[in-house]
Amino acid sequence: MPDSGFLQERDAEFANLRGFSKHMPALPLHTRAEAEACLRLLRPVPFGATQRIGAGVAVKLLPAGHIPGASILEVTAGGVTTVFSGDLGRPGDPTMVDPARIERADYLLVESTYGDRRHDPADAQDALAAIIRRTAARGGIVLVPAFAVGRTQSILYHLHALKVAGRIPNVPVFVDSPMAIDATQVYLRHADSHRMTPEQCRAAFSVARYVQDATASEALTADPTPKVLISASGMAAGGRVLHHLKQLVTDRRNTIVFAGFQAAGTRGAAMLAGAQTIKMHGQEFPVRAEIANLEMLSAHADADEMMAWLRGFTRPPRMTFIVHGEPVAADVLRRRIQDELGWHARVPEYRDSVALGVD
Secondary structure (H helix, E strand, O other): OHHHHHHHHHHHHHHHHHOOOOOOOOOOOOOHHHHHHHHOOOOOOOOOOOEEOOOOEEEEEEEOEOOOOOEEEEEEEOOEEEEEOOOEOOOOOOOOOOOOOOOOOOEEEEEOOOOOOOOOOOOHHHHHHHHHHHHHHOOOOEEEEOOOOOHHHHHHHHHHHHHHOOOOOOOOEEEEOHHHHHHHHHHHHOHHHOOOOHHHHHHHHOOOEEOOOHHHHHHHHHOOOOOEEEEOOOOOOOOOHHHHHHHHOOOOOOEEEEOOOOOOOOHHHHHHOOOOEEEEOOEEEEOOOEEEEOHHHOOOOOHHHHHHHHOOOOOOOOEEEEEOOOHHHHHHHHHHHHHHHOOOEEOOOOOOOOOOOOO
């Protein structure tokens, strides 16, 4: 959160300097100082332990498997249990634990990011290796806009495996994201929050060189030598990746590789949809680089995986609310829940109000 606040402040300063924001002046959504003040109000709690909040409210956090710390939330109040799925991870993921099995709830709120889709069954390492080989062969750079927590570490795991197997050229790998660097240290300190052993973590993360300061960051794309460059943010919505994208997206030798869900309205979604130009820092840049998406690297369960998780319930909830997804995805998942499980399900509208525990 402090890192995010710092990025917000830097982006606002840059917008004011260049005058490309529609806001005068451009302001950060939050600052580093505000985030640090907020963090003083938080305390960690272990998975599986019941936390009492005031009188009559009990809360339990269970692993959701999405990224380290991601939680399924079980809240019991007034004799009514409500479960919030949070972002559900994928069963059998090579780096993350499986989502915890939930057997019962009076009410359920379930995410629907991929509620209308199945992930590409192709092997992620095969796809990544092919991209790197063909980009390096034409003298280009592979830029991976990656989420700092979870996706960056998963990509490093796969890159290490490919290098050990000799399946990709010996091009250097760089991680250019202070937040991703901090998150990588979290993996090393908390081996119980993911599937990798400490030895696997150290081996996988040693495949990259880590860039902290801005001057070294700028030098990465100034040097045209073939390389793999991982930088945040994952949807190219902000952060250091934009400065790299401006330099690399206009060159046909390069490849921009997205690694998971791209929300509507983001630069990532636009490029995957075939946009001819993208706007960054008030300027339009032609998209000439190859654009690829390794959707199979997504940390979200797909529609079939969500349905499998729901089948773990021993009895249906009174009502299942489908949330956190694009409208079509949410509605497709609602129909599957009703048709295949026979449960009551609905997609809430904005400002809907529901009295839980009232039939």
